[in-house]
Amino acid sequence: MRLARRPVGEVRPEDWEYGEEPVGVPGDGEFLGRTRYLSLDPAMRGWLDDRPSYLPPVGLGDVMRAGSVVEVVASNHPKFQVGDHVVGTFGVQDYAVSNGKGALKVDPALAPLSTYVGALGxxxxxxxxxxxxxxxxxxxxxxxxxxxxxxxxxxxxxxxxxxxxxxxxxxxxxxxxxxxxxxxxxxxxxxxxxxxxxxxxxxxxxxxxxxxxxxxxxxxxxxxxxxxxxxxxxxxxxxxxxxxxxxxxxxxxxxxxxxxxxxxxxxxxxxDYARRYAQAAAEIAGWIGEGRIKVKEHVVEGTVADFPETFGMLFRGENTGKLVLRLV
Amino acid sequence: MRLARRPVGEVRPEDWEYGEEPVGVPGDGEFLGRTRYLSLDPAMRGWLDDRPSYLPPVGLGDVMRAGSVVEVVASNHPKFQVGDHVVGTFGVQDYAVSNGKGALKVDPALAPLSTYVGALGxxxxxxxxxxxxxxxxxxxxxxxxxxxxxxxxxxxxxxxxxxxxxxxxxxxxxxxxxxxxxxxxxxxxxxxxxxxxxxxxxxxxxxxxxxxxxxxxxxxxxxxxxxxxxxxxxxxxxxxxxxxxxxxxxxxxxxxxxxxxxxxxxxxxxxDYARRYAQAAAEIAGWIGEGRIKVKEHVVEGTVADFPETFGMLFRGENTGKLVLRLV
Incomplete structure (x- = not known):
C-alpha cells in the first residue's frame, strides 16, 4: 500500500495505491517477515503531511509506514530465526525485508501477538x-x-x-x-x-x-x-x-x-522514552496479569487492501480500544 | 476613580466615574497615604471583567485597584510614620487609608520612588x-x-x-x-x-x-x-x-x-513568589547599580482624572518601558 498523493483534509481512497509486487529477498544480515498484525493509529495521519514533525513524512510513492507484528519466514540475520515473531515499523505490506534495526522479538506465549502493537506497544x-x-x-x-x-x-x-x-x-x-x-x-x-x-x-x-x-x-x-x-x-x-x-x-x-x-x-x-520501554512493558504486563488492566482491542480481519477503509474508522470514531488489522 | 460599569472590549471613558469625596480618616492601626505614583499595567484590564481569575474582579462602584507608591501623611500605625514612603495596592485615588496589610516601606534614597512599581516592583x-x-x-x-x-x-x-x-x-x-x-x-x-x-x-x-x-x-x-x-x-x-x-x-x-x-x-x-520578592529586588537593584540593567520608565504627569486616558496608552502601544502616572 503506497502513498499516491498527499491527502487534503480527510484521506480518500485515491490517496493510496495498492499493487502486487514480487516479495523481497533478504540479503546478508536481513530477514523476511510476513505481516500478521498491522497497527492503525491516529498519529499516522500526521505522517502523510509534508511538514516538519517528529518524523519525516512518508514519501510519495513509498510504502505506508506502520507498526506491525511479523513472523520471520526467511532469515540471514543472526538474531532472528524463521518462526520468530517480531514487532517493528515494517509498513503496510504483506511481506517486509528488514535489517533488524528497531525490530524486537516478542513471545506469543507471554501475550497475544496483537498486544505488542497495543497495550504493550x-x-x-x-x-x-x-x-x-x-x-x-x-x-x-x-x-x-x-x-x-x-x-x-x-x-x-x-x-x-x-x-x-x-x-x-x-x-x-x-x-x-x-x-x-x-x-x-x-x-x-x-x-x-x-x-x-x-x-x-x-x-x-x-x-x-x-x-x-x-x-x-x-x-x-x-x-x-x-x-x-x-x-x-x-x-x-x-x-x-x-x-x-x-x-x-x-x-x-x-x-x-x-x-x-x-x-x-x-x-x-x-x-524519547525508548530506553525504558522494556521496564514499562513489564510493569503493564504485570497489571494485566493481576487483572487490574483489561486489554481492549478492535480487531478487523482482512488484507492489506483493506487498510484505507480500516484506517478511516479511527476518524469516524468507529473503533473501541486499539484498532488492528489482522491479515488473513 | 471608580468602576462605573464593566467594559465590553476597549475600555471607554463612560466605564469610569470620577468624583471628589472627603479624604478618609485613619483609625486605630491605620495610616493615611497620599498617592505619588500610580502603576498602570495591562493586567488591570483583566480585573475589570466579571469572571473567575487569580484575583476577584473590581466591584462595580469600587475604587479601581492599582499598585502605587504613597507618602504617609497621617498615621495611627506603629510601623508607618508620617513622611514614610510605602508601596502597595492602594487604588486609583489621591489619598488612601490602609491598615498596612500588603504595604511595604520603601527608601527613596536607594532608588527613585517610581522604581518600586517598576523594575523593583x-x-x-x-x-x-x-x-x-x-x-x-x-x-x-x-x-x-x-x-x-x-x-x-x-x-x-x-x-x-x-x-x-x-x-x-x-x-x-x-x-x-x-x-x-x-x-x-x-x-x-x-x-x-x-x-x-x-x-x-x-x-x-x-x-x-x-x-x-x-x-x-x-x-x-x-x-x-x-x-x-x-x-x-x-x-x-x-x-x-x-x-x-x-x-x-x-x-x-x-x-x-x-x-x-x-x-x-x-x-x-x-x-506566588511573594516570599522571595525581597531577594529578587536586591539582586535586580545590584544589576541596576552595576549598570547592567537600565530602568526604562514612561512617566506621565497628571491627576487621578487622567487615569482612563493614560491607561489606554498601554493598549495603543504608546508607552515605552514602565508606564506610571505621577500625581502632581
Whole structure:
C-alpha cells in the first residue's frame, strides 16, 4: 500500500495505491517477515503531511509506514530465526525485508501477538510515559482523558486507576461510555456527543482536573481548560479532531487558564522514552496479569487492501480500544 | 476613580466615574497615604471583567485597584510614620487609608520612588520569576520576548542578557526596536508592525527558541510556536493583544508544536513568589547599580482624572518601558 498523493483534509481512497509486487529477498544480515498484525493509529495521519514533525513524512510513492507484528519466514540475520515473531515499523505490506534495526522479538506465549502493537506497544508506552512522566501523576489526583475509549485512552484511564486516582473519560456515544465505567473501572464517563462537556466536568471533577490527557484537541480541550485545578498538567498527546482539517488547527481559546491556574501544557513524543520501554512493558504486563488492566482491542480481519477503509474508522470514531488489522 | 460599569472590549471613558469625596480618616492601626505614583499595567484590564481569575474582579462602584507608591501623611500605625514612603495596592485615588496589610516601606534614597512599581516592583518580579523559575532559563540559551519594550519585556530581555543568553525582542515600531538593540543590549529586535515575525525569527533565532516569554498572545504567539527549539519553554505571562476582544480569545493554532518539539507552555502569577520578592529586588537593584540593567520608565504627569486616558496608552502601544502616572 503506497502513498499516491498527499491527502487534503480527510484521506480518500485515491490517496493510496495498492499493487502486487514480487516479495523481497533478504540479503546478508536481513530477514523476511510476513505481516500478521498491522497497527492503525491516529498519529499516522500526521505522517502523510509534508511538514516538519517528529518524523519525516512518508514519501510519495513509498510504502505506508506502520507498526506491525511479523513472523520471520526467511532469515540471514543472526538474531532472528524463521518462526520468530517480531514487532517493528515494517509498513503496510504483506511481506517486509528488514535489517533488524528497531525490530524486537516478542513471545506469543507471554501475550497475544496483537498486544505488542497495543497495550504493550506504542499506545501502552504513550499512556504510561505521558501520564506518569509528562503528567507527573500523583496518587489521589483527578485525571481526565479524552479519546478515552481509544487505544491510548483506555490505557491512560486504567493506569491512573492503578495509581489510585479518580478518572473521568470523555468518549463518543453511550456504548463507549458504558465500556469505560462498567468494564474498565473509570469513575465517570462523559459522552461528548450528547452532553455539555464543560458542565459535565463540573459534575464529575468538582475539585478541578489535576492531569488532563488530551488525545483530541478542539472544543473538548477548550472545555477541559476551563476546569483545571491549581498547578494542573495538560498532556498534549494528540489532536485527532484536528488532523483532517483543511484550514488551520483550532487553537485552545482558553489557554490563558494556564496562567490563572498556574498550570502547564506539555507535549511529548513517546520515542524519547525508548530506553525504558522494556521496564514499562513489564510493569503493564504485570497489571494485566493481576487483572487490574483489561486489554481492549478492535480487531478487523482482512488484507492489506483493506487498510484505507480500516484506517478511516479511527476518524469516524468507529473503533473501541486499539484498532488492528489482522491479515488473513 | 471608580468602576462605573464593566467594559465590553476597549475600555471607554463612560466605564469610569470620577468624583471628589472627603479624604478618609485613619483609625486605630491605620495610616493615611497620599498617592505619588500610580502603576498602570495591562493586567488591570483583566480585573475589570466579571469572571473567575487569580484575583476577584473590581466591584462595580469600587475604587479601581492599582499598585502605587504613597507618602504617609497621617498615621495611627506603629510601623508607618508620617513622611514614610510605602508601596502597595492602594487604588486609583489621591489619598488612601490602609491598615498596612500588603504595604511595604520603601527608601527613596536607594532608588527613585517610581522604581518600586517598576523594575523593583511587580513588573521586575514578573520578569525575574517568569524567566528564571517558570522559564528555567539556562546560560547560553536563546530567549525571545514579546511586548519587549514594555515594563516586563525590557526587564526580561535585560535579565536574560545578564544570564548570558541571546535575546531577541518583538515590539511595535522602529523607535521601540532601536531602544532594545541600541540602549538595552538586546541582540536583535523584530518590528511586528513592519516585519513578518515568523521569517524574522528564522533569521534571528536560527537554532530555535529555548524560552519564549509571551506578553501578547495572538498571531505573535503563533509565530513563536513555529520556531521552538527542542524542550523549549513558553512562559505565558499575558496576552495584551486579546484583552480587549469582544469575542473569544484567539487560541494558539500552532500549539501542536509543543508535541513535535517536546516543549511546554506554562502560566504563572507573580504573587506566588511573594516570599522571595525581597531577594529578587536586591539582586535586580545590584544589576541596576552595576549598570547592567537600565530602568526604562514612561512617566506621565497628571491627576487621578487622567487615569482612563493614560491607561489606554498601554493598549495603543504608546508607552515605552514602565508606564506610571505621577500625581502632581
Amino acid at each position: 506504542m499506545p501502552g508506552m504513550t499512556a504510561y510515559f505521558g501520564l506518569l512522566e509528562v503528567g507527573a501523576l500523583k496518587e489521589g489526583e483527578t485525571v481526565v482523558v479524552s479519546g478515552a475509549a481509544g487505544a491510548v485512552g483506555t490505557m491512560v484511564g486504567q493506569i491512573a486507576k492503578v495509581k489510585g486516582c479518580r478518572v473521568v473519560g470523555i468518549a463518543g456515544g453511550p456504548r463507549k461510555c458504558a465500556l469505560l465505567t462498567e468494564e474498565l473501572g473509570f469513575d465517570a464517563a462523559i459522552d461528548y456527543r450528547s452532553e455539555d462537556v464543560r458542565k459535565a466536568l463540573r459534575t464529575h471533577a468538582p475539585d478541578g482536573i489535576d492531569v488532563y490527557f488530551d488525545n483530541v484537541g478542539g472544543p473538548i480541550l477548550d472545555a477541559a481548560l476551563t476546569r483545571l485545578a491549581m498547578h494542573a498538567r495538560v498532556v498534549v498527546c494528540g489532536a485527532i479532531s484536528q488532523y483532517n482539517n483543511e484550514d488551520a488547527v483550532q487553537g485552545p481559546s482558553n489557554y490563558l487558564s494556564l496562567l490563572v491556574r498556574r498550570a502547564r501544557m506539555e507535549g511529548f513524543v513517546v520515542f | 511587580m513588573p521586575g518580579m514578573t520578569a525575574y520569576f517568569g524567566l528564571l523559575e517558570v522559564g528555567a532559563l539556562k546560560e547560553g540559551e536563546t530567549v525571545v520576548v514579546s511586548g519587549a519594550a514594555g515594563a516586563v519585556g525590557t526587564m526580561v530581555g535585560q535579565i536574560a542578557k545578564v544570564k548570558g543568553c541571546r535575546v531577541v525582542g518583538i515590539a511595535g515600531g522602529p523607535r521601540k526596536c532601536a531602544l532594545l538593540t541600541e540602549e538595552l543590549g538586546f541582540d536583535a529586535a523584530i518590528d511586528y508592525r513592519s516585519e513578518d515575525v515568523r521569517k524574522a525569527l528564522r533569521t534571528h533565532a536560527p537554532d530555535g527558541i529555548d524560552v519564549y516569554f509571551d506578553n501578547v498572545g495572538g498571531p505573535i504567539l503563533d509565530a513563536a510556536l513555529t520556531r521552538l527549539a527542542m524542550h523549549a519553554r513558553v512562559v505565558v505571562c499575558g496576552a495584551i493583544s486579546q484583552y480587549n476582544n469582544e469575542d473569544a480569545v484567539q487560541g494558539p493554532s500552532n500549539y501542536l508544536s509543543l508535541l513535535v518539539r517536546r516543549a511546554r507552555m506554562e502560566g504563572f502569577v507573580v504573587f
